[in-house]
Amino acid sequence: MPPALRRPAPPAMEEAPALDRLRSLLPAIAARAAALDVDGAFPGEDIAALATEGLLRTPLPEAEGGQGWGTAPAGAAPLCAALRLVGRASLPLGRIFEGHVNAAKLVLRRGNAAQAEAAARDLRAGRLFGVWNTDPPGGGPPLTLENGVLKGRKVLCSGAGWVERALVTARDAGAPADAPTRMALVPLERHARADLSGWTAQGMRASATGAVDFTGLRVGPGELVGQPGDYLAQPDFSAGAWRFAAVHCGGVEAVLGALRDHLRRTGRGADPHQAARLGQAAMAAETARLWVEAAAAKAEAPGAGVEAVAHVGLARLAVERAALDVLELAQRSVGLQAFMRPSPLERLVRDLATYLRQPAPDRVLSEAAAFVLSAPQEPGDLWG
Ligand SMILES: Cc1cc2nc3c(=O)[nH]c(=O)nc-3n(C[C@H](O)[C@H](O)[C@H](O)COP(=O)(O)OP(=O)(O)OC[C@H]3O[C@@H](n4cnc5c(N)ncnc54)[C@H](O)[C@@H]3O)c2cc1C
Structure with a gap:
């Protein structure tokens, strides 16, 4: 048979491009969004679908099973499209996915080789990451780190009770208020330490944006990511x-x-x-x-x-x-x-x-x- 008439190899064995896989999930995500519009809700089924379709690992480099979304220049355009598409289907899910990408980016960019490897394993396993930087309002005590133990809370933490790898900022105990913070990647059990009772906002009810108490959690050198001040590093x-x-x-x-x-x-x-x-x-x-x-x-x-x-x-x-x-x-x-x-x-x-x-x-x-x-x-x- 002349080559032009030969059928191309069936594409079944190849994975569809990440944006196509995302698009296929969007109708169901949009359909679920209305039912999730209740206090204390979280789009758990949507996150599970993103994990199953390999979308939670997209910040990894291609060689490690990702797409470089948010971590490589070529990943900017597809990530932009993905964030827009997810936001169009569900803004709460968009908030959670954006936080996941941000956390993965910070660990992959600022962490050491062992931390990047561990994060890659977690991303491939479909674990959800988040970035929680907001300290309690009104000049209340910020999250502090003393002799390797965390003390205090973060507020406005999206995915509270669901995020399994939380990148938090903490000050050394006794340091002045303007001292640079440290980043710690804290493993969390699902449904632990989270309090969603304060999230009474008129919208974004399904983002599980709550307070998380870290008091007593040990943070070793292996969990401290980058150098002090890296969280605010520009650009x-x-x-x-x-x-x-x-x-x-x-x-x-x-x-x-x-x-x-x-x-x-x-x-x-x-x-x-x-x-x-x-x-x-x-x-x-x-x-x-x-x-x-x-x-x-x-x-x-x-x-x-x-x-x-x-x-x-x-x-x-x-x-x-x-x-x-x-x-x-x-x-x-x-x-x-x-x-x-x-x-x-x-x-x-x-x-x-x-x-x-x-x-x-x-x-x-x-x-x-x-x-x-x-x-x-x-x-x-x-x-x-
Ligand atoms: C749905 C949702 C999810 C979120 N999830 C997370 C999360 O996962 N992790 C996290 O860390 N945070 C999270 N946040 C918090 C977010 O990062 C911001 O801290 C928060 O949204 C700030 O909003 P604000 O309007 O109170 O900002 P503000 O900065 O307080 O601004 C309010 C107004 O005050 C003005 N203003 C600000 N500073 C001053 C000043 N010094 N003097 C005079 N005027 C001033 C501003 O210009 C603006 O007009 C979330 C927020 C939302 C809405």
Whole structure:
């Protein structure tokens, strides 16, 4: 048989690309999201599906069974798409997946060879990682480390009670408040030490964002990751904000989709006012996507520096602006039904409005503006 007529080898033995495997899970994830919108919920079935499809190990290099998502420049674009797609199906799951990738990245980048190997084993085994940095509010005692023992709590820990490898920041006991923190990768039993009772936010109920008490846990040198101050090391710390902006972007697309569904269902889409609002919402969603894709590429490029930090800061705020605009447009277009359960829009709006609250937006804008002010280039050439 001439070669051109021979059938290619059946692709059955080859694994489908990671993004395709993710896409195949999304309808079920989106369908489950409504039922999970209750206090104390967690998308355990979704995380298990991501693990089964090998998506929790994607931060590993290809040679170790991963895709370099978040850890190699080539992984920036597919990770950006993945975060957007997961966020579109479920913002709580997007939050958990983003934290998982962030933790894996920090350990793989800052940890020693033994820690990276252990993390690779855990990622291949489908264990869930998370980054928990937030200390109790009101000047309460931060998490401290004294003679190898942790004392205190972290708050706003997404996946509390579910994350099995928590990357936490802790101060040496007695160190001044501005002393650099250490990172520790703490193994945790499921359902241990977590308190979800304080998570009364209007949205993101299924993110299991709670307090975790670490008091009495031993942390040996093998669990301490990197050097003091590494958690806040730039540009990774600030430029990493592109990842949550990508999840937010997915949330914006979900709201836009729900708005379009409503207009189709009600036959109101041809009304000029409704059409104008749908067009404006589509513009805002696309603006968000373009910003975040550019920010992902800049943040993950070799040699990323202050320019990437400024660009990601602007991208994060541009996505926030787009999201707030789309929320308003959708609520005005749909009207009261957008506020009534079980309208999908009601939940999507609450989740997005809640998750949009991220640290220090004013400072981020001021710092990006200061970069633009002092840059030698023409502003129009800054990001080329
Ligand atoms: C769904 C969800 C899940 C989360 N999961 C995690 C997690 O897993 N791990 C984790 O570590 N954290 C987590 N967080 C916490 C998150 O990282 C931020 O700490 C939190 O969202 C900060 O929000 P905020 O609006 O209170 O920020 P703030 O920074 O307090 O901002 C509130 C407002 O105050 C302004 N502001 C800030 N500082 C000052 C100042 N010094 N003076 C005057 N104005 C100021 C800001 O510009 C803004 O206008 C989560 C948050 C959410 C919403």
